[in-house]
Structures are given as structure tokens and as C-alpha cells.
Amino acid sequence: AQRVTQPEKLLSVFKGAPVELKCNYSYSGSPELFWYVQYSRQRLQLLLRHISRESIKGFTADLNKGETSFHLKKPFAQEEDSAMYYCALQNPGSARQLTFGSGTQLTVLP
């Protein structure tokens, strides 16, 4: 069965410091992975997906199949990055539903 692990429930960094939110997955095939974000008093929304190889709000995430990881990184954290971040793995079968990790609450301190 597929599984997504986010080992850090809470993560605090200072403004301007680099930040890395860890995500590991277990899946035997070729995964499709996503990062979703929930800012305070806002809805959960897609941040980025690995197939797009995009950088959103300065965040990037690289799929490492050898380490089965999809860590989210940003070189210089901003206070507005404070939010709950969820890593998600898409079931590649016909159902295509998402399996979410338990989430990491990021706090960027001034």
C-alpha cells in the first residue's frame, strides 16, 4: 500500500533562513507527488506538483526515486510562508485519489 510520511509535525525557522520540509513515500511504481499548503484561515490549495518541475513562491521540490523522497525547499524563508504543508501521493490507477501525509506546520519567525 502506498504511504506518505512527513516526519516533522512542527518546524520553525527564522526569516531569511533556508527551509526544507521532508516528505518520504512508499510506492512501488512511478509516483506522482504534490505539495499542498493551507495558510491560516484559507483553504487547502495546491502548491506544486513534481511533474511540472516548477518553482512556486520560491519553493521547489525534487523527486528522488532512490531515496523515495520529495522534500520541499526554499532558500530564504519569508514570514508569509508560515502555514501547514501536506505532501500527497497520487494513486496512478484509474481512481487517482490522493494519499496525504500527516502535515508539517511551518512557522517562520521574524
Place this chain on the structure above:
Amino acid sequence: DADVTQTPRNRITKTGKRIMLECSQTKGHDRMYWYRQDPGLGLRLIYYSFDVKDINKGEISDGYSVSRQAQAKFSLSLESAIPNQTALYFCATSDLQTSGSNEQFFGPGTRLTVL
């Protein structure tokens, strides 16, 4: 995103009561989902629906039922609520045909407390 709405936003009920949570969307998406969110557990899928005639169980469907009354409406029912169903419930939609890799769009959530 006001395109996905949930009612009620908050509900307190007693053990044994029947509860219905409703979700409506104006995005024209064919797929709809119900999740529950518990602290430390993230989001877990309860049920999902590909269209009006296609309902599927998710990871934690026991104690829940759903109804897809129309493409735009997907309701979640707790036939006899119990305290461990206290959680934040999210509805989501997606449209695989246009979004490709199943980006999901979430409602604001319903906070349910079962006493």
C-alpha cells in the same frame, strides 16, 4: 475558492444522532471527495465519486455514507454519530480531463463535534 462550498461550517451534535454534511461546487468538475482531518493524521479519504452513478469507498468509510445527488452536490452522512467522528471534514473536487494530474480543489471545511 468560493467555487466549493460546504454546509454547515460548524456543527455540534450528540452521540447517536444522524448528521448530514453537504458539499456543492460550481466548477463543473466530475470528481468529488470527502476527507476527514484529525490532528497528527493529516487528511484521510472517506468516499469519492467520479460521477452521479459512481461512488467509491475510501480509506475510512466505516460509519459513513454518501449521496451524489447531482454532479454539483455530494453529501456525507453519519447515520449514528459517535465521539471519535469528531473532526474537520473537507470536501474536494477535481477534473482529470482538464487538470491532467488530478489537482484537487477544497472547500472551507466543516468542524463537527460529537458529544
